[in-house]
Amino acid sequence: MWSTQDVSDTKNMLDKNKKSGYWIVAVAVILCFATGILIGRYGTTSVADYHNFDVRNLVIDEISAEEIDSNLRYLTSTPHVAGTAQDLLQAEWMRDRFLEAGLDEAKTVPYDVLLSYPRVGVMNKVSLIDEQGRINYTTAGRQPPLGSPEEFSDDILHNFNAFSANGVVEGNVVYVHYGRKKDYEYLLSRGINVSGHIALIRLGAIFRGSKVDLAERYGAIGVILFSDRLEKTSQNRNNTYPDSWWMPGTGAEYGHVGRLRGGDLLTPFYPAIESAFRIKEENHPGLPKIPVQAIGYEEAEVILRNISPENSAPTKWIGKMDAPYSLGPSLRNPGWRVRLDVSTVNERRTTFNTIGILRGSVEDDRYVLLGNHRDAWTFGALDPSSGTASMIEIARVFGKMKRDQHWRPRRTIVFCSWGAHEYGLVGSYEWTQQHATVLGQRAVAYLNVDTAVSGNRTLFGNAFPTLKQLLIDTAKLIPNPSVHEIESGHKTVFDTWLAQSRDRDNVDQPMVGHLGGGSDFEGFSYVIGIPAADFGYMKNGVYPTQYSLYDSYHLASNIVDRGFVHHQAVARMWAVAAVTLSDSVILPFDVLAYASYLNHSLSLLHTKYGPILQQNGVSLKHVRVSVDHFMFSVKHFSENELKNVDQSNIFAVRRVNDKLMYLERFFIDSKGLPDHPETNHVVFSTSSSDSHNFNTFAGLVDLVVQVENKTESNDPEIWSKIRHHLSVIAFLIGEAGRSLNGDF
Ligand SMILES: *[C@@H]1O[C@H](CO)[C@@H](O)[C@H](O)[C@H]1NC(C)=O
Ligand SMILES: *[C@@H]1O[C@H](CO)[C@@H](O)[C@H](O)[C@H]1NC(C)=O
Ligand SMILES: *[C@@H]1O[C@H](CO)[C@@H](O)[C@H](O)[C@H]1NC(C)=O
Ligand SMILES: *[C@@H]1O[C@H](CO)[C@@H](O)[C@H](O)[C@H]1NC(C)=O
Ligand SMILES: *[C@@H]1O[C@H](CO)[C@@H](O)[C@H](O)[C@H]1NC(C)=O
Ligand SMILES: *[C@@H]1O[C@H](CO)[C@@H](O)[C@H](O)[C@H]1NC(C)=O
Numbered sequence: 184m185w186s187t188q189d190v191s192d193t194k195n196m197l198d199k200n201k202k203s204g205y206w207i208v209a210v211a212v213i214l215c216f217a218t219g220i221l222i223g224r225y226g227t228t229s230v231a232d233y234h235n236f237d238v239r240n241l242v243i244d245e246i247s248a249e250e251i252d253s254n255l256r257y258l259t260s261t262p263h264v265a266g267t268a269q270d271l272l273q274a275e276w277m278r279d280r281f282l283e284a285g286l287d288e289a290k291t292v293p294y295d296v297l298l299s300y301p302r303v304g305v306m307n308k309v310s311l312i313d314e315q316g317r318i319n320y321t322t323a324g325r326q327p328p329l330g331s332p333e334e335f336s337d338d339i340l341h342n343f344n345a346f347s348a349n350g351v352v353e354g355n356v357v358y359v360h361y362g363r364k365k366d367y368e369y370l371l372s373r374g375i376n377v378s379g380h381i382a383l384i385r386l387g388a389i390f391r392g393s394k395v396d397l398a399e400r401y402g403a404i405g406v407i408l409f410s411d412r413l414e415k416t417s418q419n420r421n422n423t424y425p426d427s428w429w430m431p432g433t434g435a436e437y438g439h440v441g442r443l444r445g446g447d448l449l450t451p452f453y454p455a456i457e458s459a460f461r462i463k464e465e466n467h468p469g470l471p472k473i474p475v476q477a478i479g480y481e482e483a484e485v486i487l488r489n490i491s492p493e494n495s496a497p498t499k500w501i502g503k504m505d506a507p508y509s510l511g512p513s514l515r516n517p518g519w520r521v522r523l524d525v526s527t528v529n530e531r532r533t534t535f536n537t538i539g540i541l542r543g544s545v546e547d548d549r550y551v552l553l554g555n556h557r558d559a560w561t562f563g564a565l566d567p568s569s570g571t572a573s574m575i576e577i578a579r580v581f582g583k584m585k586r587d588q589h590w591r592p593r594r595t596i597v598f599c600s601w602g603a604h605e606y607g608l609v610g611s612y613e614w615t616q617q618h619a620t621v622l623g624q625r626a627v628a629y630l631n632v633d634t635a636v637s638g639n640r641t642l643f644g645n646a647f648p649t650l651k652q653l654l655i656d657t658a659k660l661i662p663n664p665s666v667h668e669i670e671s672g673h674k675t676v677f678d679t680w681l682a683q684s685r686d687r688d689n690v691d692q693p694m695v696g697h698l699g700g701g702s703d704f705e706g707f708s709y710v711i712g713i714p715a716a717d718f719g720y721m722k723n724g725v726y727p728t729q730y731s732l733y734d735s736y737h738l739a740s741n742i743v744d745r746g747f748v749h750h751q752a753v754a755r756m757w758a759v760a761a762v763t764l765s766d767s768v769i770l771p772f773d774v775l776a777y778a779s780y781l782n783h784s785l786s787l788l789h790t791k792y793g794p795i796l797q798q799n800g801v802s803l804k805h806v807r808v809s810v811d812h813f814m815f816s817v818k819h820f821s822e823n824e825l826k827n828v829d830q831s832n833i834f835a836v837r838r839v840n841d842k843l844m845y846l847e848r849f850f851i852d853s854k855g856l857p858d859h860p861e862t863n864h865v866v867f868s869t870s871s872s873d874s875h876n877f878n879t880f881a882g883l884v885d886l887v888v889q890v891e892n893k894t895e896s897n898d899p900e901i902w903s904k905i906r907h908h909l910s911v912i913a914f915l916i917g918e919a920g921r922s923l924n925g926d927f
């Protein structure tokens with residue numbers, strides 16, 4: 184389809200002689216456009232490949248670091264929490280920027296949803312109470328401004344965890360490490376029962392909402408969350424924000440603790456539009472019943488120091504806090520207690536998505552979607568505004584090409600700016616719930632960028648198998664943003680990526696990971712079955728000040744990405760991938776990769792869970808037959824229909840593209856996974872037993888883990904559920920294979 188080699192050669196030529204190179208490209212584009220009209224009319228396509236790669240180079244040239252910087256400056260000038268006045272202001276600002284860029288349509292889309300806020304003027308507090316009932320120590324309840332003027336804004340919300348119950352609780356404290364099931368089991372083995380006490384839980388390892396859920400189940404009366412210094416500071420502990428990217432001791436992490444997937448808690452499965460039926464808040468299974476509050480690590484140290492030293496924590500539970508790690512529950516001083524005073528309240532508010540559309544020239548009913556959330560707990564300079572600032576720049580460049588070069592993508596490109604992501608991916612879930620049928624029929628792929636730049640070391644990419652190669656091929660086209668990397672011979676984003684993380688099974692390729700969970704692709708990929716990818720620049724996972732007040736413009740512009748060159752690289756990557764998906768005549772989906780992925784995963788499943796399945800008389804035979812058939816079908820399809828498609832026949836092109844586009848939909852069971860009706864993808868849905876790393880066939884694995892660990896009372900029905908689910912997997916994979924070559 185398109186050759187990477189040709190494109191990078193052209194790029195080098197352009198770099199050498201930029202001006203004349205630019206003119207050559209401009210002339211070529213005009214010629215191509217003229218040809219493009221003919222293509223549109225007569226459906227011939229060989230020339231369109233030529234048109235494609237020029238578009239990609241123009242995009243790479245046009246995307247400007249300065250423009251991204253100025254977008255980010257605006258976005259980070261005020262906090263923009265979902266459901267506040269700034270949510271609407273920034274949603275409208277994006278709509279106006281999309282229209283100004285020259286997109287064909289742009290609009291804000293409201294949803295009326297359940298959100299949560301700290302009560303105005305009242306601090307949420309964690310206090311130490313002495314034996315006489317006097318307050319010996321209280322946490323600050325807010326984070327002091329340290330870096331730049333906007334940190335003084337009156338609109339900054341006090342520290343809180345969204346969806347926490349409100350109320351005051353008092354008691355002893357138990358340190359529960361990460362608050363996983365096995366942590367409670369360990370405590371019980373030491374004779375420590377958290378019931379009736381406050382749980383002090385370290386952030387990390389599992390989702391904070393799962394921590395609160397488990398704490399509640401084990402009888403805790405409240406939860407205090409903190410991040411250990413181990414993850415938040417360097418060797419030189421005083422080197423923190425605003426001098427570096429490390430977290431100061433007063434930084435607390437906002438974050439929601441709701442616990443149902445699927446967006447708005449009151450309108451599960453359906454969009455939160457005016458006519459929606461809403462379930463009652465009382466006794467809502469997704470809302471915690473106990474108060475929860477996150478505090479800074481210096482504040483958590485005061486609590487730790489006041490826990491009685493009699494039960495010391497095991498080595499694995501010890502981080503780098505400036506305090507002894509004791510388990511509790513008693514406090515050091517007799518008669519003292521810890522008080523948790525939370526006045527966080529749930530409220531129905533309106534949040535806004537902004538949707539911008541650039542219509543396709545040939546297949547305007549096929550959508551390539553680009554998505555990023557816009558809301559943040561404060562400024563969200565990196566998460567998510569680095570992505571938002573990049574998206575606006577892509578819209579500007581596409582609009583400019585439409586105006587100056589008369590370019591239109593072959594397929595329609597849709598820009599999606601989501602609201603209320605931080606409250607549980609609310610904006611994206613509501614929108615996919617509202618448009619599920621249309622998206623299922625017409626969406627080609629969804630490209631998500633959440634935090635475009637969380638660090639400046641390397642690109643990372645996660646994707647469904649069909650899109651992995653697209654990410655790799657695109658990264659080869661993007662100039663390396665780091666001068667240092669270029670000096671060490673890494674000319675492109677791909678070169679650094681490969682040097683930083685090689686695929687173990689194919690050492691010539693960088694590792695493209697599993698999509699996992701936690702960002703706005705969930706509604707697209709796991710509910711509807713739309714192939715999705717997610718990427719950005721990073722250092723090594725999350726960055727220390729994420730979700731705090733200190734994710735500011737100062738952090739982005741002076742510490743993490745001076746010159747905005749890494750932002751520029753991600754924007755180029757995103758734009759070029761979008762152009763390739765929307766302009767290629769035949770969709771650039773690697774279906775062979777899907778086949779080998781299924782084959783490989785089934786082998787792993789067999790190794791890991793084969794014995795326990797066999798002991799209980801359950802066989803993977805039918806799944807094996809289906810996967811073998813799928814491999815055969817994909818190969819046959821690729822070598823015959825796909826390779827020989829007559830590109831001058833628009834029906835032949837549509838037919839083969841439809842097979843490619845719909846392949847992912849076959850893995851959707853609209854009844855949902857066993858016990859998880861909110862998620863449908865039998866191969867890739869994320870697992871609900873957070874503690875293991877097997878990323879495939881989550882529905883099956885979750886059931887087997889229940890049996891294996893005898894966590895749920897050994898339900899006699901469970902083996903029926905396993906057999907049932909395996910039969911669904913075998914059936915769906917079989918049908919997916921059949922769809923490529925035959926009819927019924
Ligand atoms: C808190 O308690 C400690 C130890 O009992 C004591 O030294 C300190 O003065 C107390 N602080 C306040 C503000 O009461
Ligand atoms: C923990 O304590 C609660 C309340 O006293 C009790 O109901 C529960 O059975 C205890 N759990 C265990 C495992 O002992
Ligand atoms: C950090 O700062 C404190 C107080 O200013 C000082 O006592 C300490 O020695 C410093 N630590 C390091 C590692 O620089
Ligand atoms: C890259 O990030 C590190 C912090 O991880 C920072 O020290 C360095 O200055 C950054 N480089 C650029 C170009 O901003
Ligand atoms: C299927 O996977 C097995 C085990 O990983 C491997 O040995 C075999 O070659 C694979 N088959 C195909 C056709 O890729
Ligand atoms: C289940 O047990 C296995 C070991 O048999 C362990 O690796 C895994 O983490 C456990 N899972 C849960 C959810 O406890």
Ligand SMILES: [Zn+2]
Pocket residue numbers: 556566567604633634
């Ligand atoms: Zn984010």
